[in-house]
Amino acid sequence: MIQLFHVSKLYPGGQAALLELTFDIPRGQFVFLTGPSGAGKTTLLRLIFREEIPTGGQIVVNGRNVASIPQRKIPYLRRTIGVVFQDFRLIARKTVFENVSYLPRILGVDARTQRKLAYKALRRVGLAHRMNAFPPQLSGGEQQRVAIARALINEPDILIADEPTGNLDPDLAREILRLFLEVNVRGTTVLLATHDRETIARIGGRVLTLEGGRLASDRMVDGTELPELRLAAEGEREGERDDEREGEESEEPVAAPAADGTSEEAAMGGERDAE
Amino acid sequence: MNLFQAVRYFFREAAVNLARGWKVSLLAVFTIAVSLFLGGVFLLASRNLSGSVARWQREARVAVYLTPQTTGAELAALAKLAAAEPWVRAVHPVTPGQAQVRFRQVFPSLADLVSSGSEEPLPASLELELREEARDGRDLSAALDAWRHRPGVTLVDDDREWLAQVQAIVAVLRGVGLMLGLVLLGAAVFTIASVIRLTAFLHGEEISILRLVGATEFFIRGPFYAEGLLQGLLGGLIAGGALFGVWWGVHERAAGALVPSLLAAEFLGAEQMAWLVLLGALAGLAGAVASLRGETLRSAG
Numbered sequence: 001m002i003q004l005f006h007v008s009k010l011y012p013g014g015q016a017a018l019l020e021l022t023f024d025i026p027r028g029q030f031v032f033l034t035g036p037s038g039a040g041k042t043t044l045l046r047l048i049f050r051e052e053i054p055t056g057g058q059i060v061v062n063g064r065n066v067a068s069i070p071q072r073k074i075p076y077l078r079r080t081i082g083v084v085f086q087d088f089r090l091i092a093r094k095t096v097f098e099n100v101s102y103l104p105r106i107l108g109v110d111a112r113t114q115r116k117l118a119y120k121a122l123r124r125v126g127l128a129h130r131m132n133a134f135p136p137q138l139s140g141g142e143q144q145r146v147a148i149a150r151a152l153i154n155e156p157d158i159l160i161a162d163e164p165t166g167n168l169d170p171d172l173a174r175e176i177l178r179l180f181l182e183v184n185v186r187g188t189t190v191l192l193a194t195h196d197r198e199t200i201a202r203i204g205g206r207v208l209t210l211e212g213g214r215l216a217s218d219r220m221v222d223g224t225e226l227p228e229l230r231l232a233a234e235g236e237r238e239g240e241r242d243d244e245r246e247g248e249e250s251e252e253p254v255a256a257p258a259a260d261g262t263s264e265e266a267a268m269g270g271e272r273d274a275e
Numbered sequence: 276m277n278l279f280q281a282v283r284y285f286f287r288e289a290a291v292n293l294a295r296g297w298k299v300s301l302l303a304v305f306t307i308a309v310s311l312f313l314g315g316v317f318l319l320a321s322r323n324l325s326g327s328v329a330r331w332q333r334e335a336r337v338a339v340y341l342t343p344q345t346t347g348a349e350l351a352a353l354a355k356l357a358a359a360e361p362w363v364r365a366v367h368p369v370t371p372g373q374a375q376v377r378f379r380q381v382f383p384s385l386a387d388l389v390s391s392g393s394e395e396p397l398p399a400s401l402e403l404e405l406r407e408e409a410r411d412g413r414d415l416s417a418a419l420d421a422w423r424h425r426p427g428v429t430l431v432d433d434d435r436e437w438l439a440q441v442q443a444i445v446a447v448l449r450g451v452g453l454m455l456g457l458v459l460l461g462a463a464v465f466t467i468a469s470v471i472r473l474t475a476f477l478h479g480e481e482i483s484i485l486r487l488v489g490a491t492e493f494f495i496r497g498p499f500y501a502e503g504l505l506q507g508l509l510g511g512l513i514a515g516g517a518l519f520g521v522w523w524g525v526h527e528r529a530a531g532a533l534v535p536s537l538l539a540a541e542f543l544g545a546e547q548m549a550w551l552v553l554l555g556a557l558a559g560l561a562g563a564v565a566s567l568r569g570e571t572l573r574s575a576g
Contacts, residue, residue, distance in 0.1 A: 049487075072491070079489035091481050103488045108280045150488070 001027040001158060001189045002048060007057035009043055009213075017043040018213045021057070025191065025206075027157075030184040032200045032221075033193040035210035041193040044210065045160050048191070049081045050074050062157055079103065082151030082188075086163035088143045090135040090150075096122065097131040100150045121149040125179055141172035148179055152188075159183055161192045165199070177203060178232070281497060288498035289505050292474055299470050300506055303562075306466040307510030308517070310459030311555050315518040317452020318547070320538045324445045327537055328438060335410065335434040337419060339401040341427050343371075349427060350399050357401055362409035362418060367402040371395035398429065410435065460558050467506055467562025471499050475567060500563045507559020511552035518543070518551075 002025040009018040018040045025031050033041050046052045047059055050066050059066040062080055069077060090099045097118050104114045122128045125145035127138075135143050144164060151159055161180065165173035177192075177199065184190045194200065200207055204223020209216045293300045339357070341350065347370065354368040369377075374397035379386040389396045409415050423431045475482065485495050522542050529535035543551070 075486075075489040075491045077489075078487065083487055089480070089484055089487070091484065094481075102484060102490070105284070106485065106488065106490045106494050108277060 001025055001029070001062060002191065003058075003060040005058045005060075007047065007054045007059055009040070009047060009052065010055045016213050018047070018054075018210075021210075021213075021215050023208060023215060023218055025189060027189055028184070028187050030181065030190045030205050031192070032203075032205060032207045033191055033210065034195060034197065034200060034207060035216070036195060039210040040213040041195075041210055042162055043213075045083075045162050045191070045193055048158075048160060049078055049083055079107075079154060080157045082148075082154070082156035082159040084144070084147050084151050084159070084161040084164045086166040088135070088140075088147045090143055090146055092135050094134070095131065096127065096133050096135070096138070096146050099135065099146055100153055102150065103154045117153050118149070121153040122146070124152060124182075125149045139172075141168055141175060144168060144172075144176055145179065148176070148183075152183060155186075156188060158189045158191065161190070163194055164192065165194065165196065173199065281494065282501075284494075285497035285501040286505070289501035292478075292498065292502050293505060296470075296474060296477070299473060300502075303463070303467045303470040303506045303559075304510045304513065307460075307463035307507055307555050307558055308513040310456065310463045311511055311514035311551055312517050313459055314452060314456025315514055315543070315551055316521070317448060317456065318551075319518065319522060319543055321445055321449040321452060322543065322547075323538050323540045324441070324448065326540065328441050328445060331434070331438055331441075332410065335405060335438060337403040337405065337434065338430075338432040339403065339422055339428055340430040340432065341399045341401070342429055343395060343398050345399045345427055350401075353425075353427065354401055357403055357422075360403075360418060362406055362415050363403050364406045365404040367404070369400045369402060371397050371399050374398070374400065460554070463507075463510065464558050464562040464565065467503050467559050468566035470506070471503050471563045471566040474502065475499060496567055499567055500560060503559040503561075503563025503566075504556050505559065507562070508552065508556040510559065511555025514555065515548050515551055 004021050004023055007018060007021040008016065010016050021044070033044065035041055043052065047054055048061055048066065050069065054067050057067075061077065064073075064077055066077065097115065100121055101114045101118045104117050109117065118131065119128055122131060125148050127142060127145050127149065130138065130142065130146075135146065138146065144167075148161075148164075151161075159180065164180070165176050168176060173196075180190050180192060181203075200221060200223070202223055204221045206218070207221050208218050339353075341353065345353075350368050350370065354366045357363055358366045372395075375389045375395075378389050378397060405415070419431050419433055422428055482495055519542060522539050525535050525539040526542075529539075
C-alpha cells in the first residue's frame with residue numbers, strides 16, 4: 001500500500017529532513033510513526049500525500065509513484081488518502097455538514113447523496129446530530145471527530161493522521177484512537193504520527209521510529225489495549241452492519257430525536273451558509 | 276462533476292463571496308463602473324458627433340460667389356459650365372434677389388442690413404451639390420482651385436474644409452476617450468485583481484483543505500474567476516444604467532440646444548451597450564485570471 005525506497009528529503013541549504021528511508025506498509029495495517037520533534041514525521045506524511053516531493057528515492061502509494069506523478073493527477077491520488085491534522089483544519093464559517101462534504105461536492109455528487117454520505121461519516125464518529133453546528137460550537141474532541149469524518153467520507157484506502165490527539169485530553173485522545181482502530185478494522189490502512197510513547201506502549205502495533213530523519217527502528221509493540229480496542233471496534237462494526245441492514249430496508253435514516261433536540265433528519269438538513 | 280454543475284457551483288460560491296466581502300467588492304465594482312461610464316460618455320459623444328458629421332458630409336456643398344457685376348446671362352453661363360463638371364451632381368444658381376430673400380428668412384432681425392441702399396448687398400452665387408464618389412477625391416480640390424481663378428469668381432466656399440476640422444475634433448475626442456477608457460479599465464482590472472487576490476488569501480485555509488481532499492486547480496480557481504466576472508458584469512450594468520440616465524437627462528432637458536443635440540441626439544445601440552457590459556465582464560475575468568496566475572493561489576492555499 002505504501003512503499004518507500006531510499007527516500008530522502010533535503011531542504012535548500014542542504015538541511016536533511018529525511019535520509020534513506022526504506023519500508024513497506026501493507027494494505028490494512030495500523031502503523032504508528034513516532035520520534036522526537038523534528039525527526040521528520042510530518043515531512044514523511046507530507047511526502048505520502050504529495051504535499052512535498054522527495055529529493056531522492058521513490059514513494060509508491062496505492063501503486064502510484066508519488067514522486068513522479070504529474071501535477072494534474074495529484075488530486076486523484078489525494079482522493080484515496082484521508083488526512084487528519086492536530087489542528088483539525090475546519091472552516092469556522094462552514095457548518096459541520098459543509099466541512100465534511102467537501103469531497104463529495106467536488107466530485108459532483110448531488111446534494112441529497114452528499115447529505116447521506118456526510119450523515120454516514122458523522123454517524124461513524126458519533127456526531128450525526130451536529131451536522132448543522134459550526135466548528136466553534138464544538139469541543140476540541142468533537143472538532144477532531146469532524147475532521148476524521150471529513151477524511152473518511154470517501155472510504156479512503158489510506159488514513160494519515162499527524163498528531164491527531166496532540167490537543168486533546170487523555171480521555172478524548174483515547175476516544176479518537178479508538179476511532180482510528182475502528183477505521184482500520186474496516187480495512188483502511190492507518191498511519192498515525194505521534195510522539196506519545198505511552199499511548200503507543202498502551203495500544204501496541206507496528207511502530208516506525210524516526211530519529212534525525214532516519215528510520216531508527218521498525219518493530220512490533222505488544223500493547224495491552226490493542227486487542228481489547230480491536231474487539232470493541234469489531235463489535236461496533238458488527239452493530240453498524242446491523243444498522244446498515246436495517247437502514248437499507250428503510251432507505252432513509254430514522255428520524256429519531258437527536259441530542260440537541262432536533263431529529264436526525266433535521267440534522268441532515270440542507271446546506272446552509274454561516275454568513 | 277460535469278461542466279454545468281461546476282459552473283453552477285462556481286457562480287454560487289462567487290455570489291456568496293461577493294455577499295460576504297461586499298464592501299471590498301463594491302470598490303472593484305465601482306471602479307469598473309466609473310471607467311466604463313467615462314469610456315461610454317466619450318463613445319456616446321463621438322458616436323453622435325460622427326453621425327452629425329456624416330449627415331453634414333452628405334449635405335456638403337460648394338458655394339461659388341461671383342462678382343457684384345455678374346449679369347443674369349453670365350450666371351446662367353457659369354451654371355451651365357459648372358453642370359458640365361464631372362464632380363457636380365446638381366447646380367443651383369442664386370441671384371442677388373434670391374440671396375436677399377434667403378438672408379431675411381434665416382436672419383429676420385438683421386433684415387435691415389440688406390434692405391437699405393440701391394446696390395445689391397449680396398452677390399450672385401452658384402451652389403454646387405457634389406457627387407458621392409467625388410467628395411473625397413484630390414481632383415476635386417484641384418478643380419475648385421481652378422474655379423477660384425476663373426474670371427467673375429470672388430470666392431469658392433467648400434463645406435468640406437470645416438467638416439474636416441470637425442472630423443479631426445471627433446477623432447481627437449474618440450482617441451482621448453479610448454485612452455482614458457483604457458487607462459481606467461486598466462485601473463479597474465488592477466483593482467479587481469487586488470480584490471480577488473485578497474479574497475484568495477482570506478480563503479487560504481479553505482483552499483488548502485480543498486487541495487487536501489483532492490480538488491483540481493480548475494475547481495479551486497473557478498469560483499474566483501466567476502467572482503471577477505460577476506464584479507465586472509455588475510460594473511458594466513451599473514455603467515450602462517448611469518450612462519442611460521445621464522443621456523436621458525441631457526436629451527430631455529436640453530432638447531433644442533446646440534451642444535446637447537450634437538452630443539446626445541441618440542443613445543448607444545443595443546449591440547454597443549452589450550459590448551460595454553461584456554467589456555466589464557471580460558475586464559473582471561481578466562483581473563481574476565491575473566490575480567491568480569502562477570503561484571499566487573498556491574501560496575494563498
